[in-house]
Amino acid sequence: VNEVIDDITIHWHKTFLNFESWLPVNSHINGLSRNGKYIIIELDKSYLVIHLRMTGQIIIHNSNAFPDQHLRLSIKMKSGNYFNFYDARKFGRIYHVCDPEFVSKKVGIDALSDNLNFSRFYELLKSRKKKIKTFLMDQSIIAGIGNIYADESLFLSKIHPETLTDLISEKKAKMLYENIKTILKAAIKNMGTTISDYKTTGGGFGGFQNKLQVYGRKGLPCFSCGSEIQKIKLNGRGTHFCPSCQPENRS
DNA sequence: CTAATCACCTGAAGGC
């Protein structure tokens, strides 16, 4: 915040979706926010909206001496600092838009929003019938819960990932609601989860990978009961759970 | 409407 953009260099064209006919050079960075998995940089007349997808990294350098083969976009600031976007798999996106509602039109309510109280959560949960993990992963309903945090939240709540939403009791739903908030806040406090690529803006690793209870622990003993953690495929995504702590269809 | 599958990409890891 308070930096001024001097120049933007695009190294991989598909990373940058410029919905405007101009580049925000000479613009101030007035604020930063987040909605779901989108990072929003507030400029003078527009916004840069960033989604890291699988392997995106935002790293701030005080010189541009660190370009590597995965550098996709670089913003040079008047101060001499560089905002670099690296992305091995090229899935990440940076949008340049003027519409302040650009992100909120795409996603549902942010999981950590104060407006998502329990009654609203429960209402959403009961508004459609689908597997609970599918529900949690649907960014158009509740935004910000990814594959790792969905598995972790369900484990803490002792809910099987394939449980249908209409079979979840109000008591279980309350636990899940609280655990989602707890997990997300803890992950943020620990600076994120570095499985392989995630880096903080300083270039460091996150810390939450050391606190995971089920994600990536296939075949290892459950920390709570000692049973072997199972891994299944759900909606094409690896899904980890403890068959003993999270029995099927029990609410 | 939902669910399943593929497409987008690269690199690491495992099997043989």
Next chain:
DNA sequence: TGCCTTCAGGTGATTA
């Protein structure tokens, strides 16, 4: 060592 397959923090388009 080397080749081939599978898998990965996600989403969006297409198909069923």
